[in-house]
Amino acid sequence: MNTLFNTARAAIVTLAALAGSSAFAQDVTIAVVPKVAVPFFDDCNTGAQEAADRLGVSYQWVVPQNTQGATQVKIMEDLIARNVTGIAISVNEPKSVEGVIQQAIDAGIKVVTFDSDSAESARSLYIGTINTEAGVTMGNSMAEALGGKGKVAIVTGQLGASNLNERIDGVKKALEAYPEIEIVAIEGTEDDLAKAVSVTEALLRANPDLSGIFGMSQVGGPAVAKVLAQKEFADRKGALQVFAFDDLPDTVQGVKDGFINGIMVQRPVTMGRLAVESLVAQIKGEAGEIKDIDTGVTVVNADNLDSYTK
Amino acid sequence: MSMSGQKSATAEQTPQRLWHGLAQLRHVREVNVLLAMLIVGALISLYTPYFLTTNNLMGVFRAFSLTAIMSIGMVMVIITGGIDLSVGSAMGLASLVTALCFDAGFGTSTSIAAGVGVGVTFGLANGLLITAVGLPPFIATLGTLSIGRGMMYMITHGVPVTPDTPEAFSVLGQGYVGPVPVPVVIMLALMVVFALVMRRTRFGRHVYATGGNEHAARLSGVKTDRVKLAVYVLSSTIASLAGIIGFSRYLSAEPASGFGSELDVIAAAAIGGASLAGGVGSVTGAVIGAALVGVIANGVVLLNINTYAQQAITGGVILIAVSLDVLRSKLTGGNG
Numbered sequence: 019m020n021t022l023f024n025t026a027r028a029a030i031v032t033l034a035a036l037a038g039s040s041a042f043a044q045d046v047t048i049a050v051v052p053k054v055a056v057p058f059f060d061d062c063n064t065g066a067q068e069a070a071d072r073l074g075v076s077y078q079w080v081v082p083q084n085t086q087g088a089t090q091v092k093i094m095e096d097l098i099a100r101n102v103t104g105i106a107i108s109v110n111e112p113k114s115v116e117g118v119i120q121q122a123i124d125a126g127i128k129v130v131t132f133d134s135d136s137a138e139s140a141r142s143l144y145i146g147t148i149n150t151e152a153g154v155t156m157g158n159s160m161a162e163a164l165g166g167k168g169k170v171a172i173v174t175g176q177l178g179a180s181n182l183n184e185r186i187d188g189v190k191k192a193l194e195a196y197p198e199i200e201i202v203a204i205e206g207t208e209d210d211l212a213k214a215v216s217v218t219e220a221l222l223r224a225n226p227d228l229s230g231i232f233g234m235s236q237v238g239g240p241a242v243a244k245v246l247a248q249k250e251f252a253d254r255k256g257a258l259q260v261f262a263f264d265d266l267p268d269t270v271q272g273v274k275d276g277f278i279n280g281i282m283v284q285r286p287v288t289m290g291r292l293a294v295e296s297l298v299a300q301i302k303g304e305a306g307e308i309k310d311i312d313t314g315v316t317v318v319n320a321d322n323l324d325s326y327t328k
Numbered sequence: 329m330s331m332s333g334q335k336s337a338t339a340e341q342t343p344q345r346l347w348h349g350l351a352q353l354r355h356v357r358e359v360n361v362l363l364a365m366l367i368v369g370a371l372i373s374l375y376t377p378y379f380l381t382t383n384n385l386m387g388v389f390r391a392f393s394l395t396a397i398m399s400i401g402m403v404m405v406i407i408t409g410g411i412d413l414s415v416g417s418a419m420g421l422a423s424l425v426t427a428l429c430f431d432a433g434f435g436t437s438t439s440i441a442a443g444v445g446v447g448v449t450f451g452l453a454n455g456l457l458i459t460a461v462g463l464p465p466f467i468a469t470l471g472t473l474s475i476g477r478g479m480m481y482m483i484t485h486g487v488p489v490t491p492d493t494p495e496a497f498s499v500l501g502q503g504y505v506g507p508v509p510v511p512v513v514i515m516l517a518l519m520v521v522f523a524l525v526m527r528r529t530r531f532g533r534h535v536y537a538t539g540g541n542e543h544a545a546r547l548s549g550v551k552t553d554r555v556k557l558a559v560y561v562l563s564s565t566i567a568s569l570a571g572i573i574g575f576s577r578y579l580s581a582e583p584a585s586g587f588g589s590e591l592d593v594i595a596a597a598a599i600g601g602a603s604l605a606g607g608v609g610s611v612t613g614a615v616i617g618a619a620l621v622g623v624i625a626n627g628v629v630l631l632n633i634n635t636y637a638q639q640a641i642t643g644g645v646i647l648i649a650v651s652l653d654v655l656r657s658k659l660t661g662g663n664g
Contacts, residue, residue: 055636078632079635080629080635081635081636083638083639084584084587084588085584086582086584086585086587087488087578087580087582087585088574088577088578088585091577091578092391092625093629095387095391096384096387096625096626096629096630097629098383098387099378099379099381099383099384099387099626099630100376100378100629100630100632101378111488111578111580111582113488113490113578113579113580114488114578114579114580114582117502117578117579176486176584177481177484177485177486177487177583178484178486178487178488178582178583178584183487206481206486208584
């Protein structure tokens, strides 16, 4: 981690923002609000930023400091006050943002959701992984690796996160076809790596006969890889089938090291790009039919590790 | 504050008297923080036309109102020399219990009463652990923090509770009185009431006395255990009220609601001049402290300052504001 560099950069950007007055010179400003600061959303930021540059619109990236619904509501209110023209948001708590999304739309702001939806809200469309489908793919991959038999556990992120719960539903749906596969535990980690490591250790100690782990959120893969690399669990490598979500460096390394069978890789760069493109098209009145966009998942394993794209 | 003894009004002495008056004003710590907030606000409005709009300011007020409300209870606890780490859990559990009551078909007043009941229970538990069992406040409230949060996860299994609520209930969190959001009105009302309680009543004096020198206070007849029990019950009850208002605002009781908010609340009280050693602090100061943090958070978004830098900027401004405050107190020879 190059903390010093980042701090210096933050300070420079801060000064530049204070000194400059270009913030409201352009007509169109797109704001993108992720759930929280994690690498997955850096990829979204990359895609969104590129699209904004290409389309010649102003761009603002606003990261909430925690995963509470209230924090995103506050940020949305600030963005409405700032008169942005379009907002793309990955929702932490679907119900709590319904009111503020309506408020934004009443103020003439276009709103889309990406990655995590608020389906009951007035947003024009959702762009992201159809999570139930991704979960089904994951469940089938696991069943195949297990030969249709064994005890499995699910390590998820925030227990309330709707996208994660949809993935879990998909996994369960896929496993219904395999009565000899039993889900012995579903554990939350609050998307915190340290917590995910201790949860995984506890799972392995409590279930000596565990034969599979699903990492539903992005901390799952790195956590399982870290735990299996420990001496205590050396004998579990190979005996444990692991499928994870999102290709963080540690998760990819886990595949290379043989700790992880496969990764469900979403397409965050595509999500960010499509979110900005869709908002700009809607603002210009050039959007065609408005409907949700499934960005899909790729199952990445040792064979295609070097060749996949996001 | 001592009264100025100067009586003559010669030409030389008038400015001196004015200076003395200003110096006295500097002893009021709220003024320092208020000044810091006005400076930050002025800086923000120099660079963006969107800050000083009624809608934005009311949004900012509403955004920090829950932290401010909780800081009113917290500052009383801190003045007795204690700390209440459980406010975030009391807030969250109160919002959850209120939501569950609506979900079970109870009416508005019953549901609110149940939420407040959570607060009272939290406060009694904290107060009794501290006075009857003799646990340090940090430990007692750390324990109830964890129990409260754990109960929320046990009840919800992580899934937010989103019942249908009557229109009248949502006024609490979403309504307006003229241009002013209802939570802000409640915050101001609580601030005025408890500022008067702390300044004008015997109970208020006893709270300061307990934190200033507990032994001396007890010798002079203050029932310090009762005072402590009372402030912990007040703190948790006020926090539960914030939880109910928050639920009315978002109509969703999520298990993470209020998570970590104790730090924001303690920070607000400390920025507002409360000493964690006890004996010093004020209700209005705490509210202004919450306002300062709220204004910074708003400014960072309005100015499109790098979002990752927000917490560092907030921390920097807090340290500068409080350091200036402390240095000034030293220079003017006051103890704040």
